[in-house]
Amino acid sequence: MILEVNELTQLFPKKQGAASDQIQLGSVMTDSRKTAKQSLFVPIVGENFDAHDFLGDAIKQGAVATLWQEDQPLPKLTPTDFPVFFVEDTTKALQQLASYYLKKVDPVVVGVTGSNGKTTTKDLAASVLQVKYKTHKTAGNFNNHIGLPLTVLAMDPETEAVVLEMGMDRAGEISVLSKLAEPSYAIITNIGESHIENLGSREGIAGAKLEITEGLSEEGALILDGDEPLLQEQNSKNWTVTCGFGDELDYQAEILQLTDESSTFKVGEQSFELPMAGKHNVKNATYVIALAERLGLSPQEIQQGFQQLQMSAMRFEKHEGHKGSLIINDAYNASPTSMKAIIEVVSQLTSKSRKVLILGDMFELGEQSEKLHQSVADAIDEKIHAVYTIGEYSKTISDAVDKQYPSIETHHFTEKQTLSHHVRKNLTADTVVLIKASRGMKLEELLENLVD
Structure with a gap:
């Protein structure tokens, strides 16, 4: 600043x-x-x-x-x-100052929201845009009514593009952020179940995410998940750009190859390689391709941006574990949708044959918490060798897995230390362990005992 x-x-x-x-x-x-x-x-x-x-x-x-x-x-x-x-009010004054500074610097503003994938999409977008533009992005979890203004005010005055993650846990919050930032481009990654306790339903969540359009410039574009029925009423609007895997989308991805380290896919006639595993990350990449094309980047520049990606902490963070095992720390946050997606990624890994899941509670699911936790078991099959849970509601996951697949080792723990000792003594060079839960569970603390 x-x-x-x-x-x-x-x-x-x-x-x-x-x-x-x-x-x-x-x-x-x-x-x-x-x-x-x-x-x-x-x-x-x-x-x-x-x-x-x-x-x-x-x-x-x-x-x-x-x-x-x-x-x-x-x-x-x-x-x-x-x-x-x-x-x-000092918080509102901070927002007013950020709005003033944003207009003074006058970068292209990209707003990113969604139940899952917004941090990954933010990181991808910033990585690609910085190939051509001096780019600034949200750091860490500075994505709320205080964090976003601080992100803006931390911009270098020479910034040409800024990628702002917009988070919320109740209705009205993204409206404030969108009106402050007045994005030229807005991305909605998906509609999940996060914060359903406060918003009542996925329809309520969709309405809250769509608040990002309230500050969207008239010449701007709304880039969204075209596979999501709750967003399809936006498709008829002139500013909407649809992305995903379905037919008749503006940007339709076709998976060519998924490996432990990368994803190769096509959008139209152009092929891209993403240095990330998982079909869900391919969809995140389509949003960025749609954005980058509108900002004049060539397919070669987009690919260059993908290759220089730097992810935020605790998102599919890989560590060499005890006895040469692989520990994947994705403990930054969790919802049923994101937990199922990353379990699918781990199930498809080929570098390690023994696959262990450590799953903790997902917060802010309200009255549907037990049902939504139990639904995670739908993503688990016999490709997984062990499921360990910890927390109040996550026991429903291990119980459901045990009932459907008795051959999978399941156990529910009440203490992190007991859990980490049990996992450590069974680690081998052929074991991969996924750690996933909501932020408040602080499951990254398990790393101390699992990583030498």
Whole structure:
């Protein structure tokens, strides 16, 4: 971020101190425990904390100005010349500042949402676009009403394209993000079951994801899963681009070969190789091909972008495990749809013959939690050798597998340590272990015992 303090007076006229000075702002600080020289301190008010208590610490860490909620008293020791901009709500002011900065930098804006695959699609899109454009993307899980503005404000002023992941857990949240970002291109990867507890049904989830169109520019395009019936009413709209495997889609993928390390497929007459396993990732790639073509990239440039892909952490993250085993950590998050998809990938792996699943609870499924957990068992057959579960609801998965396939070893654990010791002692050079659950289960902690 490159701004000057005096620019903020256009947005926040109520001020004190040297607010009209040309003081350089290089970043935004929300955590006063971290050093950030020449930063703007934005104290966020949460359910259990209020960062207004830490202005002094923020100044020591490098803050040179602050947004300040006007109903909060300023600390008495605040320097009289320290620039303070008074606002009604610091979170909304942060969003307002991000919107201003986005318009100032003026990159092509790509918004990505969906129940599953949005982080993979974001990473793919950024990797491809950076072949031709200076590209910025959402880091980690900075995809909500605070994280997205921070992502925008972290942009280099020379950025030509920005890929913004948009997450939510209830209706109305993506609307806020879309209106802030005003994307030129919006991607909806799929409609799953995540957050069904708050949204009631897959129809409700689809409606919440479609909020991404509320800020979409009139000349923009909505790129979506053409195989999803809940999105098909969008197909008649001029801005809609359909992708997937079905007939009569704008971008129809045909699988040519799936291996442990890559996926080869065709879209139209053009072949591509993706350095990722899994049919679901091929569909994610079709969204990116549709996007890239609209931004003037050639098939060769798109392929170059695929080859230089760098994935976010804990997404099909491979580790060499004890005794030469393969441990796949996909513990960042989970829903029934994503869990089934990755089980299918592991089932098809040829490099290891003994396949072990460690599956934990999936959150925010509400009254349908037991049924949706049990549905995961539909993706498991005798290609899998062992299924270990941990958590409150995941036991329904191992119970269902045990009932249908008695030859598969199943066991439900209540403690991670007991689970990891059991798995470790049975590891061989021919074993692959998948770890998958919702973020709150923190199953990546198992790696400590499984990876030497």
